[in-house]
Amino acid sequence: MPKVAYISLVSLCLSASLTLAQNANQAAVDTLTKDVAIAVFAGISQPKAQEIYAQLLDCAEGCDPQQVIRGVGSWDQVGAKMQELAMLKNTAAFVAMSPGDANTAIRRQLAQFYAKYKSDKNYGKPLSPAVQSQILAKVDGMLPPAAAAEPAPQPDDKSAAAAETTTDDETSITPAALQLSQLERQKREAEEKQLWMMILGALAGLVVGAGAVYLLAYRTVKNEVVRLTDENAKLSQQNDSLRTKPANETRPTNEPRQPQGDLRQKASAYDAIMNELGTTSPLVAIRQLKQQASSTIPSPAPVVRSGEPVIETNAVIEPVPVQPQSIAPILVPTAPIETVAPARSEVFYFPPPDPTGQFDSQQKSGVLSPESAYRFSINASNPSVASFRFEAEPGRVARFLTYRNYMIEPACESENSYTTTHTRIVMRRDGEAVLENGTWRVKAKALIRYE
Secondary structure, eight states: OHHHHHHHHHHHHHHHHHHHHHHHHHHHHHHHHHHHHHHHHHTOOSHHHHHHHHHHHHSOTTOOHHHHHHHHOSOHHHHHHHHHHGGGGGSHHHHTSOHHHHHHHHHHHHHHHHHHSTTSHHHHTTSOHHHHHHHHHHHHHHSOOOTTOOOOOOSSHHHHHHHHHOOOSTTOOOHHHHHHHHHHHHHHHHHHHHHHHHHHHHHHHHHHHHHHHHHHHHHHHHHHHHHHHHHHHHHHHHHHHHHTOOTTSOOOTTSOOOOOHHHHHHHHHHHHHHHHHTOSOHHHHHHHHHHHHHSOOSSOOOOOOTTSOOOOOSSOOOOOOOOTTOOSOOOOOOSOGGGTSOOOEEEEEEOOOOTTSBOOGGGOBSSOOTTOOEEEEEETTSTTEEEEEEOOOGGGHHHHHHTHHHHTTTTEEESSOOOTTOOOEEEEEOEEEEEETTEEEEEEOEEEEEO
């Protein structure tokens, strides 16, 4: 049992030391990259470069200079080269190295980087031998060099070529491995960039679609508001013209008509008969006529008129007493009582019917009202059939014309098409309505003309 515990303890210690070695190697690479970036941006007077330089100075040990450069912007090329310099820490072989071997690999990496970008003034001049020595001294403080550590690299072509061709050490990082790691990193960055582009494209599509829908709805509502405003202005002008119409202007053809001449004559004859009989009750007048017809008269007596001679015959005829007010002979009716009274016309008004042509019986009116639109005339001889015509108050005609689809067309058909210049309605032919189950319904539409 103690032996097992001892082995476990040794394993934990080795794991802890390996973890510390890995963290120290990576921290040394971050320090190298940060110091190289500070040396490069210290000699650039551009404002963005100076801002990056200030943030790098304030950055704690072990911070990633690539994030600082990307955060400020405008120097992405330098950031890419710093990423190339820091690629060493992302390799598994470097992370597993001992401190001495890691120090040697870092020196080689710096020598290769300097040899590659020596011709670039942003790197050749700032990374002088003295600056490189200072940077490597800081790395030596973090990773103690091996016993046979190589001397500090000299900024000449021979040392750079020697560093590039040294491949005897089994723990060295080959350029192929570095290039493979760099390609993997670039692939991941390209995939992340493509993903972000897809997300941004989807968001932009949603915003553009929502904007198009809003613009379409806004234009539709605006057109409707403009149309209603124009219609309201036209109605106001028509109402103003009706209010200011001269007093001597002729009445429009849709105003109430006077009773026809034949109806007036029939009514006058009926009133004369009632006055002659001296009563106001039609039943009493009929009884008197029947009594006079039932009197026994051997032969018809001649009618005596004032100012005419009387022709006498051999028969003795007793004169029939004549009332002083009798001025004309009275014809004895032989028809039933219901047909004796002369037919009289009934007139009433209705608002517009529903789309099926039926009038509302509850809105029937005996006089012309603001809601009236149709004048009905009924003959007592046929009370289930009526003739109607469009008839409304002059001030309401404009409203009926505006909503003609609901107030005029269900009961009328026009000879011509309506335009905004038309202000009145002229009747051409009366329509016909029938009474069905207590409701008046349009049987034949009236004929009108817009003027």
